[in-house]
Amino acid sequence: MDQFILSFITKNNFQQLSSEFLSYYFTIISKAGGILSQETLSDIQAALQKGNLEDIVKKIQGALVQAENAPLDVAVTGQSGTGKSSFINALRGLSHEEEGTALVGIVETTMEKTPYQHPKYPKVTFWDLPGTGTPNFCADTYLEKMGFTNYDFFIIISSTRFTYNDALLAQKIKSMGKNFYFVRTKVDNDLYNEKISKPTSFNEKKVLQQIRDNCLASLQCIGVPDPHIFLISNFDLADFDFQKLEETLLKELPAHKRHTFMLLVPCLSDAAIEMKRDFLKEKIWLDALKSSALAFIPFMPYISGFDLPEQEKCLNLYRSHFGLGDEAIKNVAQDLGTSVQELSTSMKSLNFWLLVKEDDTVGKLKACLESFSSVKGGLLSLVLQFLKAYHLRMKFLDTVADDAKVILHKILKR
Ligand SMILES: Nc1nc2c(ncn2[C@@H]2O[C@H](COP(=O)(O)OP(=O)(O)O)[C@@H](O)[C@H]2O)c(=O)[nH]1
Ligand SMILES: [Mg+2]
Structure with missing residues (x-):
């Protein structure tokens, strides 16, 4: 006892x-x-x-x-094709083929945000926000338009390197007192390609470190001094940095929201x-x-x-x-x-x-x-x-x- x-x-x-x-x-x-x-x-x-x-x-x-009763609203943004829908589905515990999934492999045509509720925990909503890649992107109006105050934190996704607009957005999110996290998807692909092209010298740890360093360098040189970057594969959440991402989010959420987030953790x-x-x-x-x-x-x-x-x-x-x-x-x-x-x-x-x-x-x-x-x-x-x-x-x-x-x-x- x-x-x-x-x-x-x-x-x-x-x-x-x-x-x-x-x-x-x-x-x-x-x-x-x-x-x-x-x-x-x-x-x-x-x-x-x-x-x-x-x-x-x-x-x-x-x-x-x-x-x-704490609601949780997670904003996910990034260019079309980077794996936003796949990431949202994975966090909702849905396979790509299940009913109610965010459609994967569909090129975005709208500039609207789309909500996806968690099937088991209805207080949790993931918001698929349009990417920042349009030529006339403006961080101020983007966040206003997306209703930034409604989100608990932002996930900024890329499957290659982060762009100047991603960095601008991050700075703006920070100045509004919210947290953001950079998620680099498709690292399984990078590893696969490296392994095929350099079968004898291939070293997984080294490749991952290179991706991390590249992302860090690109963000630092465009004004995000100390970014949180997480390397993941949406096809294998048990591997790479997904768990570190969960732990970081839990730690940085306000205490009363942690319970809701913990429930989603697969x-x-x-x-x-x-x-x-x-x-x-x-x-x-x-x-x-x-x-x-x-x-x-x-x-x-x-x-x-x-x-x-x-x-x-x-x-x-x-x-x-x-x-x-x-x-x-x-x-x-x-x-x-x-x-x-x-x-x-x-x-x-x-x-x-x-x-x-x-x-x-x-x-x-x-x-x-x-x-x-x-x-x-x-x-x-x-x-x-x-x-x-x-x-x-x-x-x-x-x-x-x-x-x-x-x-x-x-x-x-x-
Ligand atoms: N190898 C690999 N493919 C991925 C990953 N995430 C998404 N994809 C694929 O990338 C394509 C675009 O994904 P989608 O989730 O629709 O991206 P969105 O346009 O950003 O919503 C699809 O063919 C996905 O199956 C990943 O982590 N690894
Ligand atoms: Mg999508």
Whole structure:
């Protein structure tokens, strides 16, 4: 059981909890950052110091609601043919042939922006913006016309070298207080071509470094001193800089938007799976801290206790977040040339009842809590209820994340 929560329930020593809160929080969150802003953290710490339980509940609840409802609007710009549509589809988890994809290989004829909603997370929209390559391009009017204030950040794509207009646009985006990232696509092509043309001296690392240096040099000489450049292949997001791009975006987003972005991150590596696990753990922990505070407010109110259908919903939600929903598993089984039944023998998250049944934590928790005289009677049963829910959610999350790794490795092995 989590030490901080246990200490909250059994000791109620708010001075001490307040002094330990920040350092504890930073041990449980993802290395890409947490979902609480600096301001919320200070507020919770101050509320702990005063022992103001209502305030603790209010601040955590507010932050959780904000994180869950934060919209994310990503602007993607670049010349026609550079791989914008492919990039957007990849981030939406869609193959080029699926319904609702951004059409690939179509030459743009309009100067309009086109929105593409994420199929699983409707609060996320990718905006395909027209390229900057027209002769009368003007960074000021372009951004005005595209409604720059609506976007959380900009991705500027090129499949060769970045242009003067790309640099102009980047400067303008920066002056408007937004972040931009340069993405160089089709590096798989570059590698292939180099390998064919120089079969004996070919060195992948060197080729990638050359591409990076070229992009850097071209941007630096047109006035972007220290650009973030990410080399990717839209056909293979597990390789090259895609993961670095995700981590950078997560770190640089405002805290309350990180949760939304984390949901989109595809489970293409162990590191991505761990990152997701850490973010979702933080949420479970914050919920438990909120419930701990609620339990001690006299005549309080409502704590979401232990409710089996709710727990099952939660397990299914985690499966969906990690790409292990029923439909997704069917597709994986098909890709691997096996059956769902066969695949499920190597997974533990598909059997809700077994996960619930195998658990004797509540007995242990009860014995532990009974040894503290401060927790008894109605309070004890209340606390036990939410601790049971907390424990089970952590277990679901760990089981699903472990299964996601098992499946990922099966796919990689193939
Ligand atoms: N090899 C390779 N081809 C790509 C990549 N990204 C896109 N393409 C191809 O490049 C062409 C143009 O892609 P598209 O996404 O339509 O570019 P857009 O015009 O910028 O939207 C298509 O044939 C894609 O299949 C990539 O990373 N690597
Ligand atoms: Mg396109």
